[in-house]
Amino acid sequence: MLTRSIIELHGTTGLQVGDELLRQARHFYKRDWLPFWQVIAVETTQEVPLNLPRSWRFIPLGDSLDRAYERREQFDIPEAMKQLPKEAWQDLRDGAGKMPAASAVAYAVHRRTLENCRQQAWHYLQDQQQLFYDWQAWASSDQPILSNDSPLVILAGATGGGTGPAGILNGVRFWIQHQDRPRILVFAIGPHCGQGVGRVEFANAARLMASLTQISATSPQLWVFWVDGQPRQRDFLLREAASLIFALIGRPEGSEMRRLLHDGFSKARRQFNGCICRADFARLRIADNLRRQAAEDLLLEALEEIERGEHHESN
Amino acid sequence: MKAIERILDEQLSDSCIAKALRNANGDREDAVDSLVQQCRQELYRSRESQLDNEEQFLRSQLTRMPFADRIAALREREKKLQNYADQVGESLDTQSDAINETEQEYTFYAALATGNSEYRDLLRGILHRLIRLRVRQALTPDLVDIYREAAHRVEALRRQAEGDWQVYLQLVNGLRMRVNSRPCDPQALVVEYPPAPKRSARNLVREILRRYLHRPVGDLSRESPDSLIERIVGDCLSYLPPAPTLAEAVSQQTLRSFLLGLPLTHGVDPGEQPRLEPPLVFIEAPAGLPPLEVNGVQPAVWEQPPNAPLVARVFKFIPLQGIEDLDEWLEADQAMCEKYGGSVLHSAEPHLVEEQNRFLQRIIELVQGGADDGVHLDKAAVTRV
Numbered sequence: 213m214l215t216r217s218i219i220e221l222h223g224t225t226g227l228q229v230g231d232e233l234l235r236q237a238r239h240f241y242k243r244d245w246l247p248f249w250q251v252i253a254v255e256t257t258q259e260v261p262l263n264l265p266r267s268w269r270f271i272p273l274g275d276s277l278d279r280a281y282e283r284r285e286q287f288d289i290p291e292a293m294k295q296l297p298k299e300a301w302q303d304l305r306d307g308a309g310k311m312p313a314a315s316a317v318a319y320a321v322h323r324r325t326l327e328n329c330r331q332q333a334w335h336y337l338q339d340q341q342q343l344f345y346d347w348q349a350w351a352s353s354d355q356p357i358l359s360n361d362s363p364l365v366i367l368a369g370a371t372g373g374g375t376g377p378a379g380i381l382n383g384v385r386f387w388i389q390h391q392d393r394p395r396i397l398v399f400a401i402g403p404h405c406g407q408g409v410g411r412v413e414f415a416n417a418a419r420l421m422a423s424l425t426q427i428s429a430t431s432p433q434l435w436v437f438w439v440d441g442q443p444r445q446r447d448f449l450l451r452e453a454a455s456l457i458f459a460l461i462g463r464p465e466g467s468e469m470r471r472l473l474h475d476g477f478s479k480a481r482r483q484f485n486g487c488i489c490r491a492d493f494a495r496l497r498i499a500d501n502l503r504r505q506a507a508e509d510l511l512l513e514a515l516e517e518i519e520r521g522e523h524h525e526s527n
Numbered sequence: 528m529k530a531i532e533r534i535l536d537e538q539l540s541d542s543c544i545a546k547a548l549r550n551a552n553g554d555r556e557d558a559v560d561s562l563v564q565q566c567r568q569e570l571y572r573s574r575e576s577q578l579d580n581e582e583q584f585l586r587s588q589l590t591r592m593p594f595a596d597r598i599a600a601l602r603e604r605e606k607k608l609q610n611y612a613d614q615v616g617e618s619l620d621t622q623s624d625a626i627n628e629t630e631q632e633y634t635f636y637a638a639l640a641t642g643n644s645e646y647r648d649l650l651r652g653i654l655h656r657l658i659r660l661r662v663r664q665a666l667t668p669d670l671v672d673i674y675r676e677a678a679h680r681v682e683a684l685r686r687q688a689e690g691d692w693q694v695y696l697q698l699v700n701g702l703r704m705r706v707n708s709r710p711c712d713p714q715a716l717v718v719e720y721p722p723a724p725k726r727s728a729r730n731l732v733r734e735i736l737r738r739y740l741h742r743p744v745g746d747l748s749r750e751s752p753d754s755l756i757e758r759i760v761g762d763c764l765s766y767l768p769p770a771p772t773l774a775e776a777v778s779q780q781t782l783r784s785f786l787l788g789l790p791l792t793h794g795v796d797p798g799e800q801p802r803l804e805p806p807l808v809f810i811e812a813p814a815g816l817p818p819l820e821v822n823g824v825q826p827a828v829w830e831q832p833p834n835a836p837l838v839a840r841v842f843k844f845i846p847l848q849g850i851e852d853l854d855e856w857l858e859a860d861q862a863m864c865e866k867y868g869g870s871v872l873h874s875a876e877p878h879l880v881e882e883q884n885r886f887l888q889r890i891i892e893l894v895q896g897g898a899d900d901g902v903h904l905d906k907a908a909v910t911r912v
Binding site for chain 2: 290292297299310311312313315378380381382403411413414415416417418419420421422423425426437438440441448452455459464465468469472473476477479480483484485487488489490491492493494495496497498499500502503505506507508510511512513516517518
């Protein structure tokens with residue numbers, strides 16, 4: 213059962229989750245990407261990555277905000293952002309430098325582009341006729357069916373970075389106010405397994421989590437999943453976060469998982485008036501490439517034996 | 528290079544010399560010249576084929592030898608040929624002496640034989656020997672050239688063998704590095720594999736390896752060590768049985784340890800844990816595993832195909848103050864506020880910062896009210912922002 217979804221990937225970590233999703237989708241469905249999962253990727257950079265599927269929308273936010281600072285009054289952004297010190301108006305061509313306020317300004321400046329993208333993606337997912345055509349073009353008899361459930365909105369990014377928190381909150385605020393009130397799933401990753409770990413990341417995470425908890429108190433459609441661990445577990449956690457997203461939107465057990473999670477979030481919200489869900493993962497599997505490893509081990513053993521024999525003989 | 532000697536022996540047999548003398552009407556010099564020319568032509572004609580034969584013979588012998596021995600054998604052969612060429616080249620003086628001695632001997636017996644048929648055969652024999660020596664002396668540079676060429680070919684062969692040896696060493700080192708640099712994956716269960724008795728698997732791999740290593744000299748160095756490893760491993764893989772599924776390979780004890788070690792409380796502040804609902808545990812389990820029980824928590828289990836991994840996802844619903852180490856985050860938040868003189872540049876919603884501050888203040892009070900002695904936050908610093 214496939215669930216229609218909009219997936220927003222914010223910042224480097226978000227894009228890495230996207231990479232993993234792409235890999236898993238290719239593995240499961242032998243296709244580059246499915247149109248029923250609309251992807252919007254946002255990064256504070258000027259460069260557009262070349263390896264993204266064509267159907268993904270990529271929005272680069274690599275503005276030189278430092279140059280725009282003098283004419284900030286002309287921008288249609290919240291007044292409080294215009295009052296931010298000049299440090300927040302920084303050059304974003306090479307990233308936001310772990311400063312969410314700077315990213316937030318860029319998101320605000322590009323509000324219309326982002327909103328148009330989101331609306332287009334949403335309209336596509338509501339367009340039954342277009343979906344039917346695309347489904348027919350893709351599906352074969354052994355493919356799972358497309359669920360009638362309302363589309364999900366999934367937001368992924370790092371808690372400790374600059375673009376991740378700004379993108380997640382920008383997306384949450386937009387979708388919370390959306391007239392169709394879609395279910396919003398946030399995957400907030402870090403700060404302990406972020407690309408950097410330190411005081412700045414912890415401070416960013418504290419502010420992001422505070423905002424998300426506050427919003428979740430009044431918005432039952434928001435589910436916040438907090439994925440964290442040790443720095444050396446980063447790859448594993450990114451993979452598992454993607455795997456969870458994929459299970460929720462692309463696998464048969466996804467709808468039952470969502471039902472159980474719904475019960476969990478409801479209970480916790482009643483108890484705490486706003487909550488987040490810490491997600492942890494464990495996996496036990498036969499080692500990857502077990503056969504290959506065995507072949508390599510046996511081969512090395514044989515070669516070393518020959519080497520020893522030759523050494524012995526040549527002596 | 529015995530074949531070369533054989534050719535000369537044939538060309539300088541008594542009958543050939545007698546024929547040459549007859550054709551030259553008994554003129555010794557003419558006979559020598561014609562024999563030199565004839566031998567040179569024959570050497571030139573068979574030179575390439577003899578050298579090729581020699582090389583092929585060496586190659587076939589080398590294929591049966593181990594790599595290190597190949598180089599040693601070729602080096603020895605090369606040295607032998609060079610020595611021989613040197614010896615032949617340096618033997619011109621000795622040959623001249625022998626010619627002079629034979630010439631004197633011939634003159635002596637020729638004087639004795641005048642009018643005496645008794646010495647005719649002896650004299651003929653000496654004459655043939657003399658002609659043979661003269662022809663061989665004239666052909667010495669040709670022979671030296673052939674031996675040097677043979678040595679040169681062996682040297683080229685040795686270089687190929689050394690190239691093979693280098694590739695072989697790189698193969699061993701590359702494979703060793705590959706094996707030693709395998710990432711350590713705690714989620715991966717490494718089981719005893721292949722299931723067949725180890726000796727037969729070893730023999731199988733050795734047999735495959737032999738096919739690659741006992742190839743003609745120079746073949747190994749035509750490929751890069753990496754592609755060689757890939758090819759040999761690929762061949763080995765085609766003979767290894769399929770990897771076992773998790774259900775086949777996992778022991779009860781491993782399964783039990785895995786379930787007991789599930790992260791049921793990770794990331795949650797210990798003070799908050801008693802207040803929380805039991806975590807939700809979702810398990811994807813390959814078919815064939817025994818029933819799964821998670822430390823008092825009833826998991827939701829989805830059965831997967833037998834070759835799937837065992838995946839557990841644990842969900843804990845916590846309030847903000849339930850985050851483990853939240854005090855560290857809040858202290859960092861406070862420090863960042865101080866750094867920018869109250870400007871909360873680490874907030875992604877700087878326009879809503881007052882509301883955030885009020886909320887965080889409430890959280891700090893909750894954390895401190897929770898009697899966690901580890902939390903020492905300066906509340907004033909947060910409210911000041």
